Amino acid sequence: xxxxxxxxxxxxxxxxxxxxxxxxxxxxxxxxxxxxxxxxxxxxxxxxxxxxxxxxxxxxxxxxxxxxxxxxxxxxxxxxxxxxxxxxxxxxxxxxxxxxxxxxxxxxxxxxxxxxxxxxxxxxxxxxxxxxxxxxxxxxxxxxxxxxxxxxxxxxxxx
Amino acid sequence: xxxxxxxxxxxxxxxxxxxxxxxxxxxxxxxxxxxxxxxxxxxxxxxxxxxxxxxxxxxxxxxxxxxxxxxxxxxxxxxxxxxxxxxxxxxxxxxxxxxxxxxxxxxxxxxxxxxxxxxxxxxxxxxxxxxxxxxxxxxxxxxxxxxxxxxxxxxxxxxxxxxxxxxxxxxxxxxxxxxxxxxxxxxxxxxxxxxxxxxxxxxxxxxxxxxxxxxxxxxxxxxxxxxxxxxxxxxxxxxxxxxxxxxxxxxxxxxxxxxxxxxxxxxxxxxxxxxxxxxxxxxxxxxxxxxxxxxxxxxxxxxxxxxxxxxxxxxxxxxxxxxxxxxxxxxxxx
Numbered sequence: 001x002x003x004x005x006x007x008x009x010x011x012x013x014x015x016x017x018x019x020x021x022x023x024x025x026x027x028x029x030x031x032x033x034x035x036x037x038x039x040x041x042x043x044x045x046x047x048x049x050x051x052x053x054x055x056x057x058x059x060x061x062x063x064x065x066x067x068x069x070x071x072x073x074x075x076x077x078x079x080x081x082x083x084x085x086x087x088x089x090x091x092x093x094x095x096x097x098x099x100x101x102x103x104x105x106x107x108x109x110x111x112x113x114x115x116x117x118x119x120x121x122x123x124x125x126x127x128x129x130x131x132x133x134x135x136x137x138x139x140x141x142x143x144x145x146x147x148x149x150x151x152x153x154x155x156x157x158x159x
Numbered sequence: 160x161x162x163x164x165x166x167x168x169x170x171x172x173x174x175x176x177x178x179x180x181x182x183x184x185x186x187x188x189x190x191x192x193x194x195x196x197x198x199x200x201x202x203x204x205x206x207x208x209x210x211x212x213x214x215x216x217x218x219x220x221x222x223x224x225x226x227x228x229x230x231x232x233x234x235x236x237x238x239x240x241x242x243x244x245x246x247x248x249x250x251x252x253x254x255x256x257x258x259x260x261x262x263x264x265x266x267x268x269x270x271x272x273x274x275x276x277x278x279x280x281x282x283x284x285x286x287x288x289x290x291x292x293x294x295x296x297x298x299x300x301x302x303x304x305x306x307x308x309x310x311x312x313x314x315x316x317x318x319x320x321x322x323x324x325x326x327x328x329x330x331x332x333x334x335x336x337x338x339x340x341x342x343x344x345x346x347x348x349x350x351x352x353x354x355x356x357x358x359x360x361x362x363x364x365x366x367x368x369x370x371x372x373x374x375x376x377x378x379x380x381x382x383x384x385x386x387x388x389x390x391x392x393x394x395x396x397x398x399x400x401x402x403x404x405x406x407x408x409x410x411x412x413x414x415x416x417x418x419x420x421x422x423x424x425x426x427x428x429x430x431x432x433x434x435x436x437x438x439x440x441x442x443x444x445x446x447x448x449x450x451x452x453x454x455x456x457x458x459x460x461x462x463x464x465x466x467x468x469x470x471x472x473x474x475x476x477x478x479x480x481x482x483x484x485x486x487x488x489x490x491x492x493x
Contacts, residue, residue, distance in 0.1 A: 005378045012374035016341045019367055023345060031356045121295065125265075141353055 016095075030139035036079040038103040041092060041154040042145075046072045056099040056155045061092050076157065079107075079134065082144050097155030106136040109143070109153045160238075210271050215276035219283040226287070235295050243288030246281045251279035275328050278320075282332040285313055303347035309339040330384055334375065334391070338368055362402045369398025377435070388389065389439065395441035400425070404451060410458045421451050433491045441492065445484040452476045 041061070046053055053065050054072060063070065075084040076091040102108045112131035130147035133140045145151065173179040222245055226238065233241075256274035289309050290300045298305045313336040321329035345364060349355065372395030376388045400421075407418040425444040432440030456473040457466075464472070 005380075005382075009378035010379060012371045015367055015374075016337075016372050019364075020341070020348075021342060023348050023352075025220040027348060135354055137354060140354055142351065 034139045035132055037080055038156045040077050040156050041076050043072045044148050044150050056097045059096045061148050070100045077146050096158040098158055099155040103156045107134045110135045184417040211272050211276040215279035219280050238291050242284050246284045246288055249277040252383045278328045303343050306343040307347050310343050312337050314340050362405045365398045366402035369395045400447040438492050445480055448480055449477050
């Protein structure tokens with residue numbers, strides 16, 4: 001094999017490897033430097049009948065359907081420690097909340113992307129759709145929240 | 160014993176009467192000097208090889224249909240035996256048949272060619288066998304993570320087999336499973352990276368795969384892997400130019416850099432066709448340039464000039480492109 005063909009072969013092997021390393025670097029470098037500042041309130045297990053039972057109005061959490069069952073659980077997600085803490089409805093009502101989807105420092109809570117492989121071997125994967133992430137324009141941080149389709153973001157906690 | 164001059168004189172006479180060919184002489188010389196004769200594949204042997212491959216494909220289809228039809232009734236062990244069992248059996252039959260190649264006349268190396276059909280069965284059925292095992296063990300075989308693992312195992316198996324047995328079929332499947340591995344791994348990484356434009360990412364990957372195929376095609380030309388060159392150049396050009404065309408996007412979201420680069424890339428490929436003496440570059444770059452002319456005409460001139468006039472201009476440009484392509488082909492590639 002002559003020299004030029006050797007270079008072609010080396011480039012053919014190097015390009016995909018380099019691309020994979022570039023992708024890894026572009027994911028992990030911004031992730032290491034991202035520090036979200038705001039915690040958020042979310043709920044799970046809402047008894048959804050026609051309308052949402054809980055809404056944020058004038059920065060406060062309110063219960064809209066007084067005659068229905070109240071089974072929802074409330075959690076505060078600490079973005080610095082990456083963990084959730086369950087709180088009571090009464091404690092949640094005391095918080096001042098910003099109901100905008102985007103936090104003042106540019107983060108929003110989103111569902112995971114398509115985790116499917118290239119070939120639909122047996123079943124398609126939907127696992128990542130139920131994972132939650134904090135996302136801004138440069139990075140994505142996985143949240144430590146159990147998979148649940150009944151998850152609902154309520155608002156950013158105002159300090 | 161006759162002298163060398165007499166032998167050469169005899170060869171001249173036989174060649175004049177067309178009773179001996181250059182290839183026969185080369186084979187006789189190589190056999191005498193212990194060099195394995197270079198195979199000169201005839202049309203018949205090519206046809207036989209294609210038929211062997213088709214037969215291998217039909218056997219694989221039989222296994223796949225048998226599994227699909229009886230899937231609920233079959234036990235796990237039967238499924239593994241029918242897939243991975245047949246893979247292992249096919250691999251060893253291929254090895255046994257491939258071993259006989261040194262004892263036969265190269266032009267009639269039938270058993271060696273049959274072995275390729277068994278290697279084909281092995282390569283096609285292994286992904287199914289592995290997926291059955293992973294599925295049974297509770298892994299989500301549809302996820303990119305598990306597919307990275309499966310394609311990784313397949314790629315290593317094929318590349319290892321290639322380095323041991325030096326058969327082109329292993330190189331072909333190494334490239335195919337390597338592509339699957341690259342796509343699955345990048346999909347896996349992307350699923351945890353939600354701020355990128357997914358469609359752009361797919362296009363850049365296709366561009367890179369196309370480029371890699373073209374480079375491999377060039378690296379393999381004129382050596383033992385030369386039969387793979389056509390496949391690599393063909394799919395490489397489709398992937399590269401298809402992705403480059405998509406990256407240009409459509410008005411009002413057009414990407415000026417890619418739209419400006421596209422004609423330069425196609426003309427570079429036309430130049431390469433002459434330099435490498437490969438008609439396939441000329442054919443595909445001309446086709447993609449025609450598609451590009453149609454795209455640009457409808458994107459920018461259909462409203463200003465009117466659609467019928469834009470079509471006339473596009474048609475004239477396409478005629479010019481085809482004429483240029485044919486001229487180049489006749490002058491440099493005939």
